[in-house]
Amino acid sequence: MTLPATVIRFALRKVQPTTQPARTDIVAAMSAFSLPIFKYHPDPVATGSIKPSDAQCRACGQVRGFIYTGPVYSTEELHHAICPWCIADGTAAEKFDAEFTDIGWGVPADVPKAVRLEVSQRTPGFSSWQQDHWLYHCADAAAFLGPVDGSAAGAHPDAWEMLFHENDQSGWSYEQTRSYLYSLSRDHSPTAYLFRCVRCGRHLAFSDSD
Ligand SMILES: [Zn+2]
Numbered sequence: 110m111t112l113p114a115t116v117i118r119f120a121l122r123k124v125q126p127t128t129q130p131a132r133t134d135i136v137a138a139m140s141a142f143s144l145p146i147f148k149y150h151p152d153p154v155a156t157g158s159i160k161p162s163d164a165q166c167r168a169c170g171q172v173r174g175f176i177y178t179g180p181v182y183s184t185e186e187l188h189h190a191i192c193p194w195c196i197a198d199g200t201a202a203e204k205f206d207a208e209f210t211d212i213g214w215g216v217p218a219d220v221p222k223a224v225r226l227e228v229s230q231r232t233p234g235f236s237s238w239q240q241d242h243w244l245y246h247c248a249d250a251a252a253f254l255g256p257v258d259g260s261a262a263g264a265h266p267d268a269w270e271m272l273f274h275e276n277d278q279s280g281w282s283y284e285q286t287r288s289y290l291y292s293l294s295r296d297h298s299p300t301a302y303l304f305r306c307v308r309c310g311r312h313l314a315f316s317d318s319d
Protein backbone atom coordinates (compact mmCIF):
# COMPACT_ATOMS: atom_id res chain seq x y z
CA MET A 110 0.00 0.00 0.00
CA THR A 111 1.26 3.48 -0.87
CA LEU A 112 0.61 6.26 1.59
CA PRO A 113 -0.86 9.47 0.18
CA ALA A 114 1.61 12.36 0.03
CA THR A 115 -0.33 14.37 2.63
CA VAL A 116 0.04 11.57 5.20
CA ILE A 117 3.77 11.32 4.55
CA ARG A 118 4.14 15.09 4.93
CA PHE A 119 2.22 14.98 8.22
CA ALA A 120 4.40 12.15 9.53
CA LEU A 121 7.55 14.07 8.61
CA ARG A 122 6.26 17.17 10.37
CA LYS A 123 5.48 15.17 13.49
CA VAL A 124 9.04 13.93 13.97
CA GLN A 125 10.53 17.42 13.79
CA PRO A 126 11.91 18.20 17.28
CA THR A 127 10.23 21.16 18.95
CA THR A 128 13.54 22.52 20.25
CA GLN A 129 16.64 22.52 18.06
CA PRO A 130 19.95 21.46 19.67
CA ALA A 131 22.73 24.08 19.48
CA ARG A 132 24.53 24.06 16.15
CA THR A 133 27.91 23.33 17.76
CA ASP A 134 26.42 20.19 19.34
CA ILE A 135 25.22 19.02 15.94
CA VAL A 136 28.62 19.70 14.34
CA ALA A 137 30.43 17.86 17.14
CA ALA A 138 28.03 14.90 16.98
CA MET A 139 28.33 14.62 13.20
CA SER A 140 32.12 14.92 13.27
CA ALA A 141 32.37 12.25 15.96
CA PHE A 142 30.80 9.75 13.59
CA SER A 143 33.41 10.49 10.98
CA LEU A 144 36.55 10.94 13.09
CA PRO A 145 39.46 9.37 11.24
CA ILE A 146 40.33 5.78 12.12
CA PHE A 147 43.68 5.48 13.88
CA LYS A 148 44.86 1.88 13.90
CA TYR A 149 47.28 2.50 16.76
CA HIS A 150 45.08 4.86 18.80
CA PRO A 151 41.53 3.55 18.26
CA ASP A 152 39.63 5.90 20.61
CA PRO A 153 41.60 9.14 21.04
CA VAL A 154 38.53 10.94 22.41
CA ALA A 155 38.24 8.41 25.25
CA THR A 156 41.98 8.62 26.02
CA GLY A 157 41.78 12.43 26.16
CA SER A 158 44.16 13.07 23.25
CA ILE A 159 41.40 14.56 21.09
CA LYS A 160 38.76 16.85 22.54
CA PRO A 161 35.67 18.64 21.22
CA SER A 162 36.77 22.20 20.46
CA ASP A 163 35.95 25.27 18.43
CA ALA A 164 39.66 25.85 17.81
CA GLN A 165 40.86 26.38 14.24
CA CYS A 166 43.34 23.85 12.87
CA ARG A 167 46.66 25.47 11.94
CA ALA A 168 47.26 22.91 9.20
CA CYS A 169 43.96 23.11 7.25
CA GLY A 170 42.57 26.37 8.62
CA GLN A 171 39.21 24.78 9.41
CA VAL A 172 37.17 24.51 12.58
CA ARG A 173 36.36 20.80 12.58
CA GLY A 174 34.79 20.48 16.05
CA PHE A 175 37.72 18.47 17.46
CA ILE A 176 41.33 19.35 18.28
CA TYR A 177 44.40 17.32 19.24
CA THR A 178 45.61 18.02 22.79
CA GLY A 179 48.61 15.69 23.05
CA PRO A 180 52.30 16.43 22.57
CA VAL A 181 53.64 17.87 19.30
CA TYR A 182 57.34 17.65 18.55
CA SER A 183 58.07 20.47 16.10
CA THR A 184 59.87 23.78 15.97
CA GLU A 185 56.54 25.63 16.03
CA GLU A 186 54.32 25.85 19.08
CA LEU A 187 51.28 23.76 18.07
CA HIS A 188 49.50 23.17 21.36
CA HIS A 189 45.76 22.57 20.76
CA ALA A 190 46.27 23.62 17.12
CA ILE A 191 45.91 20.49 14.95
CA CYS A 192 42.71 18.67 13.94
CA PRO A 193 42.54 14.85 13.91
CA TRP A 194 42.07 14.78 10.12
CA CYS A 195 45.35 16.63 9.51
CA ILE A 196 47.10 14.09 11.75
CA ALA A 197 45.48 11.12 9.98
CA ASP A 198 46.39 12.15 6.43
CA GLY A 199 49.89 13.35 7.30
CA THR A 200 49.19 17.00 6.42
CA ALA A 201 50.25 18.32 9.84
CA ALA A 202 53.41 16.20 9.99
CA GLU A 203 54.45 17.35 6.53
CA LYS A 204 53.52 21.01 6.91
CA PHE A 205 55.24 21.52 10.28
CA ASP A 206 57.81 18.72 10.17
CA ALA A 207 55.98 17.52 13.29
CA GLU A 208 55.81 14.27 15.21
CA PHE A 209 53.19 13.41 17.80
CA THR A 210 55.14 10.75 19.67
CA ASP A 211 58.84 10.65 20.39
CA ILE A 212 59.69 7.13 19.28
CA GLY A 213 63.42 7.77 19.34
CA TRP A 214 64.26 4.75 21.49
CA GLY A 215 62.96 1.33 22.43
CA VAL A 216 61.60 0.43 19.01
CA PRO A 217 62.27 -3.28 18.29
CA ALA A 218 64.36 -3.85 15.16
CA ASP A 219 61.62 -6.01 13.57
CA VAL A 220 59.11 -3.13 13.46
CA PRO A 221 58.99 -1.83 9.86
CA LYS A 222 59.87 1.78 9.16
CA ALA A 223 56.37 2.39 7.74
CA VAL A 224 54.87 1.46 11.12
CA ARG A 225 57.27 3.75 12.98
CA LEU A 226 56.30 6.62 10.68
CA GLU A 227 52.59 5.90 11.09
CA VAL A 228 52.95 6.03 14.89
CA SER A 229 55.12 9.15 15.02
CA GLN A 230 53.58 11.18 12.19
CA ARG A 231 50.00 10.03 11.55
CA THR A 232 48.75 8.88 14.97
CA PRO A 233 47.66 11.09 17.88
CA GLY A 234 50.16 10.79 20.72
CA PHE A 235 49.36 11.08 24.42
CA SER A 236 50.68 13.10 27.33
CA SER A 237 52.49 11.37 30.15
CA TRP A 238 54.32 12.70 33.18
CA GLN A 239 57.88 12.65 31.88
CA GLN A 240 58.50 10.62 28.77
CA ASP A 241 55.78 9.33 26.47
CA HIS A 242 56.75 6.41 24.30
CA TRP A 243 54.97 3.69 22.34
CA LEU A 244 54.87 -0.05 22.97
CA TYR A 245 55.27 -2.81 20.38
CA HIS A 246 54.47 -6.52 20.02
CA CYS A 247 54.47 -9.11 17.21
CA ALA A 248 56.73 -6.90 15.05
CA ASP A 249 54.08 -4.19 15.01
CA ALA A 250 53.11 -1.15 17.05
CA ALA A 251 50.46 -1.79 19.68
CA ALA A 252 47.22 0.16 19.97
CA PHE A 253 47.16 2.73 22.76
CA LEU A 254 44.08 2.25 24.96
CA GLY A 255 44.66 5.07 27.43
CA PRO A 256 45.98 6.08 30.84
CA VAL A 257 44.75 3.76 33.59
CA ASP A 258 44.88 3.21 37.34
CA GLY A 259 46.04 0.10 39.16
CA SER A 260 42.74 -1.74 39.10
CA ALA A 261 42.22 -1.15 35.36
CA ALA A 262 45.78 -2.34 34.67
CA GLY A 263 45.23 -5.30 37.00
CA ALA A 264 42.28 -6.42 34.87
CA HIS A 265 44.89 -7.50 32.29
CA PRO A 266 47.34 -9.97 33.89
CA ASP A 267 49.77 -9.69 30.94
CA ALA A 268 49.99 -5.89 31.33
CA TRP A 269 50.15 -6.18 35.11
CA GLU A 270 53.08 -8.56 34.80
CA MET A 271 54.99 -5.99 32.73
CA LEU A 272 54.31 -3.26 35.27
CA PHE A 273 55.32 -5.58 38.09
CA HIS A 274 58.76 -6.12 36.60
CA GLU A 275 59.36 -2.55 35.40
CA ASN A 276 61.59 -1.69 38.33
CA ASP A 277 63.37 -5.03 38.76
CA GLN A 278 66.64 -3.51 37.61
CA SER A 279 66.35 -0.81 40.24
CA GLY A 280 66.24 -3.51 42.89
CA TRP A 281 62.72 -2.76 44.13
CA SER A 282 61.37 -5.15 46.75
CA TYR A 283 58.07 -6.99 46.32
CA GLU A 284 56.42 -4.67 48.86
CA GLN A 285 57.78 -1.52 47.16
CA THR A 286 56.48 -2.71 43.80
CA ARG A 287 53.11 -3.67 45.23
CA SER A 288 52.50 -0.32 46.91
CA TYR A 289 53.66 1.50 43.76
CA LEU A 290 51.24 -0.45 41.56
CA TYR A 291 48.35 0.16 43.95
CA SER A 292 49.12 3.90 43.87
CA LEU A 293 48.71 4.07 40.07
CA SER A 294 46.10 6.64 39.08
CA ARG A 295 44.60 7.79 35.80
CA ASP A 296 44.79 11.45 36.83
CA HIS A 297 47.65 11.66 39.31
CA SER A 298 51.23 10.44 39.25
CA PRO A 299 52.15 7.61 38.86
CA THR A 300 50.01 6.56 35.89
CA ALA A 301 49.98 3.37 33.80
CA TYR A 302 49.57 3.53 30.01
CA LEU A 303 47.72 0.56 28.56
CA PHE A 304 48.18 -0.88 25.06
CA ARG A 305 46.90 -3.93 23.16
CA CYS A 306 48.79 -5.80 20.47
CA VAL A 307 46.95 -5.33 17.16
CA ARG A 308 47.98 -8.84 16.08
CA CYS A 309 47.72 -11.22 19.08
CA GLY A 310 45.59 -9.12 21.45
CA ARG A 311 48.06 -9.24 24.34
CA HIS A 312 47.84 -6.27 26.69
CA LEU A 313 50.98 -4.26 27.43
CA ALA A 314 51.69 -1.35 29.76
CA PHE A 315 54.33 0.97 31.12
CA SER A 316 54.09 3.48 33.93
CA ASP A 317 55.41 6.99 34.41
CA SER A 318 55.55 9.38 37.32
CA ASP A 319 56.28 13.06 37.87
ZN1 LIG B 1 43.23 20.29 10.06
Ligand SMILES: [Zn+2]
Pocket residue numbers: 246247306307308309310311
Ligand atom coordinates in the same frame (compact mmCIF):
# COMPACT_ATOMS: atom_id res chain seq x y z
ZN1 LIG C 1 51.31 -9.59 19.84
